[in-house]
Amino acid sequence: MTLRVVRVALTGSGGIGSRVAVALLARRVRYAERFGVDLRLVGAAGSRAGIVGSGGIAVGEFEDRASWALGLTGAAFLAEAAPDVIIDAGPNDYETGGPGLAHLEWALPRGIHAIMVSKSALALHGARLLGLASASSSRVHASGASSAALPAVDFLRHNLAGASVTRVEAALTGTTSFVLDAVTRQGSSLDAAVAEAISRGIAEPDPTFDLDGSDTAAKLVVIAGLALGEWLPFRGITRESVLEVTGARVAAWREAGEKPALVGVLERTATGYEARVEVRAYPREHPFASATGSTKALMVSAEGFGDYTLVGGASTPEATVAAVLKDVEHLLAEL
Ligand SMILES: NC(=O)C1=CN([C@@H]2O[C@H](COP(=O)(O)OP(=O)(O)OC[C@H]3O[C@@H](n4cnc5c(N)ncnc54)[C@H](O)[C@@H]3O)[C@@H](O)[C@H]2O)C=CC1
Ligand SMILES: N[C@@H](CC=O)C(=O)O
Numbered sequence: 508m509t510l511r512v513v514r515v516a517l518t519g520s521g522g523i524g525s526r527v528a529v530a531l532l533a534r535r536v537r538y539a540e541r542f543g544v545d546l547r548l549v550g551a552a553g554s555r556a557g558i559v560g561s562g563g564i565a566v567g568e569f570e571d572r573a574s575w576a577l578g579l580t581g582a583a584f585l586a587e588a589a590p591d592v593i594i595d596a597g598p599n600d601y602e603t604g605g606p607g608l609a610h611l612e613w614a615l616p617r618g619i620h621a622i623m624v625s626k627s628a629l630a631l632h633g634a635r636l637l638g639l640a641s642a643s644s645s646r647v648h649a650s651g652a653s654s655a656a657l658p659a660v661d662f663l664r665h666n667l668a669g670a671s672v673t674r675v676e677a678a679l680t681g682t683t684s685f686v687l688d689a690v691t692r693q694g695s696s697l698d699a700a701v702a703e704a705i706s707r708g709i710a711e712p713d714p715t716f717d718l719d720g721s722d723t724a725a726k727l728v729v730i731a732g733l734a735l736g737e738w739l740p741f742r743g744i745t746r747e748s749v750l751e752v753t754g755a756r757v758a759a760w761r762e763a764g765e766k767p768a769l770v771g772v773l774e775r776t777a778t779g780y781e782a783r784v785e786v787r788a789y790p791r792e793h794p795f796a797s798a799t800g801s802t803k804a805l806m807v808s809a810e811g812f813g814d815y816t817l818v819g820g821a822s823t824p825e826a827t828v829a830a831v832l833k834d835v836e837h838l839l840a841e842l
Contacts, residue, residue, distance in 0.1 A: 508543060510539055510543055510544060510545035511543060511544050511545065511842075512544075512545045513544045513545070513546050513591050513592060513839065514547050514561075514588070514589065514590045514591045514592070515531065515546060515547065515549065515590055515591070515592045516548075516549055516550040516551070516552075516584070516592070516593050516594070517548065517551040517552070517593075517594050517596065518552050518580075518584070518585075518593060518594070518595045518597055518606065518607070518610050519552075519553070519595055519596035519607075519624070520551045520552065520553045520569075520596070521597075521598075521712070522708050523596045523624055523651070523708075523824060523827050523828065524551070524594075524596035524597075525569075525570075526824055526825075526827075527596060527624070527831050527832075528548055528551055528566075528569050529566055530828050530831075530832060531546065531548060532548060532565070532566050532569075534546075534832065534835075538835075538839060541836075541839075542836075542839040542840065544839055544842075546835075547562065547563030548563055548564050549561055549563060549564070549588045549589070549590055550564070550585075550587070550588030550590065551564070551569055551575075552579060552580045552584040553575075553580065554597075555577060556572070556576055556578070557575055557576060557579035557580050557584040557588075558574065558576065558579070559576075559579065559584065559587045561588075561589070581606070582609065582613050585610065585614065590614075590619060591619060591620065592619065592620045592621070592838065593611075593619060593620075593621050593622070594621075594622045594624065594831065595607040595610050595611070595621065595622070595623050595624060595625050595628075596624040596625060596831075597610075597625050598625065598713075599625050599627035599630075599711065599712075599713075599716060599721075599725070600627050601631065601716070601721050601725070601741070603627075604627050604628045604631045604632055605625055605627040605628055606625075607623065607625040607629075608627070608628035608636075610628075611629075611636050611639075611647075612639070614645070615636060615639040615640045615643060615645045615647070616639050616642070616643055617643065617645075618643040618644060620645050620646040620838055620842075621640070621645065621647045622647075622649070622651070622834045622838065623647065623648070623649040623651060623652040625651075625652060626652040626653075626722070626725040626726065627725060629647075629725075629728070629729050630652075630724070630725035630728045630729060630741045631741050633728060633729065633732040633733075634732065637732065637733075637738075646838055646841055647733075648834035648837055648838055650830040650831065650833055650834050651827055651830050651831050651834070652725070652729050653679075653726050653729040653730050653733065654677070654679045654726050654803055654820065655820060655826055655827045655829075655830040656803075656819070656820035656821070656822075656823075656826035656827065656829055656830050657677075657679070657803035657804075657805060657817065657820030658817070658820065658830075658833075659675075659677065659726075659734070659805050659817075660729070660730055660733045660734045661833075662805070662807070662815075662817060663675075663730065663734035663735065663807065664733065667807065667809050667812055670809035670810065670812050671775075671809060671810040671811070672735055672773075672775065672807060672808070672810075673774070673775045673808045673809065673810060674772075674773065674774050674806075674807070674808040675730070675731075675771075675772070675773040675805070675806070675807050675808075676770055676771075676772050676773075676806045677726075677730075677770060677771050677772075677803070677804060677805040678768040678769065678770050678795060678798060678802075678803050678804045678805075679723045679726040679727065679730075679770075679771055679803060679805075680723045680726070680769055680822070681704075681709050681800075681803060681822020681823075682701075682704045682709050682710045682711070682714060682717035682718075682722070682801065682822065683717055683718065683768070683769035684768050684769070684798060684800070684801055684802065684803070684822075685704050685707075685709060685800050685801040685822075686700040686701055686704060686717075686718070686749060687749065687752070687768060687769065687786070688766070688767075688799055688800060689703065690752075690757055691757050691760050691761050691765075691766070691767055692761070697750075701714055701718070704717075704801070707801075707823070708823070708824040709801050709822045709823060717749075718748060718749045718750050719746065719748040719749075719750065720748055720769060720784040723746070723769055723770070723771045723784045724741060724744040724746055724771065724784050725741060726771065727744065727771035727773060727784070728741050728782070730773075731780055731782065735773075735780065737779055737780050739780060744782045744784060745785075746783070746784035747769070747784060747785045747786050749769055749786065752767075752786060760788050763788070764790070764791050765788035765789060765790055765791075765796075766788065766791075766793075766796040766798070766799075767786055767787070767788045767789075768786070768787060768795060768798070768804070769784065769785070769786050770784070770786075770787050770795075771784050772785065794806070794816040794818060795816075795818070797818055798818050800821060801821045801822040801823065802818060802819060802821040803818075803820045804816070804817065804818045804819075805817040805818075
């Protein structure tokens, strides 16, 4: 059988990106057998250096960082790699959009598909970027940018296709769920709980983005944009920060046996969806109370369909990689 070559370039080769590269290369036989695709990792770049190999780079070459070419990043890297698909796992910047913005602006008008793990480009510029994608028939998948192993976008877009969704309430940031759990149930200090989330690879490169609600707000924007077709203004979303939670509030939750979580809420109004991020506490019998540690949770109300609760998809690096691999499978099925 002749295999169709699909060339993948990775931008952002840190904790998540590196795992994605290794996992992708380990699945090449599966992609050949299931999709008739010869998937090649034709390049990988970080902030200062990159590697390109048009025949596909092997794990050993990917891992030999000393051999990467200094300065081979950004548009120069993408032009040399000439991919069919980019996977962006770089950092977020909620002022500029982060490096992922330039990567998408380069790729999408050229008909190159994108799998986004970083969030800030879509959170700040999603409507414009999806316009670029639609004009050139590029596909954008963003499980990693919208709650990873909790399949929020897929559930709304596929399982509730065509539904009129009236409300979404979701614990989308594993780090804040983990931290609030540790502080409330185990009596940890905030600093110790955040340090533990960092050491588990769950927290953002800058954990302030988790704690101050930016991560949840960004995921809410991406979910609403990709699944409900409405791109909300990221900066207009009111957010409560976990850093504002007082000791007295924690003591009251502990006393009542409640489970706190930082949640994103979307409510349909006469003029569209309204979004906010807030700390809420759930009684023992509430389904969200079973979402311990970094486990995520989603409640959806949709006209006709009724109400759903999904609990799972805990934030871990492995779960994020699994979500990226899912996006790869969806994309290969579409091509
Ligand atoms: N850790 C997790 O469980 C999850 C992380 N994410 C997202 O994945 C992304 C990466 O997270 P981590 O791997 O944990 O962070 P990390 O800090 O380990 O990796 C980020 C990498 O991006 C590189 N980078 C910086 N500027 C760049 C540029 N201009 N071009 C190319 N690469 C550049 C850095 O050198 C670094 O290696 C973030 O956007 C995060 O929000 C998404 C879902 C879950
Ligand atoms: N920092 C995020 C990682 C995934 O998006 C989280 O805590 O869930």
